[in-house]
Amino acid sequence: MQTAPVPAAKSVFVVRHFQKSEGTDPSLTAEGAANARRLAAMLKDKGVTAIFATPTKRAIETAAPLAAQLGLAVTPYNPSDPPALLAAVRSTSGSALVVGHSNTVPDLVEMFGGAKPAPLSDSDFGTVYEVEADGKVVAIPVR
Structure with missing residues (x-):
């Protein structure tokens, strides 16, 4: 995937949704909501x-x-249309939060100009990737 840094003075915060219940389109668990x-x-x-966020x-x-x-x-946003998401984020006046999924977060970090992190497993929750304007990526645990 080609990287496309966001404009100066912006960060993009990319996170996987938090812990979910079971089902077709589950809600968050109590832990996820916390x-x-x-x-x-x-x-x-x-x-x-x-x-x-994805719908x-x-x-x-x-x-x-x-x-x-x-x-x-x-x-x-439509996770099948990354260019549209990139355009929307780049048009914002400040920083943005993007909520994705285990199979999309690494690609999103890379798309916003950062180094692609390791793949996420189905049990990986709670890390926010801050992609800074210069492409630096900071992984921040949610506590």
Whole structure:
């Protein structure tokens, strides 16, 4: 995948949705919902002006606490159309949160200009990848 850094002074925070229940389009578990609240506390002062999530309950619920805290909407994106997501993020006025899945997070980090992290397993939850404007990637545990 070709990298395309975001404009200067922006960071893109990429995270996999948190712990989910069972089912076709599951919601977050109580643990996942608690992690979503922790994520909101971590990012509330990071200049996030746009939030994107796949149109699944677990992704939207991961983003919802931060969106509510900042008075923003969660914008659904199509994971099959990465160029559209890249264009949307690049057009934001500040930093962005992007919620993906175990099979998309590494590619998203790379798409936003960072070094591609190792693949995520189905049990990997709780790491936020901050892709800085210069392409530096910082992995931050959600606590």
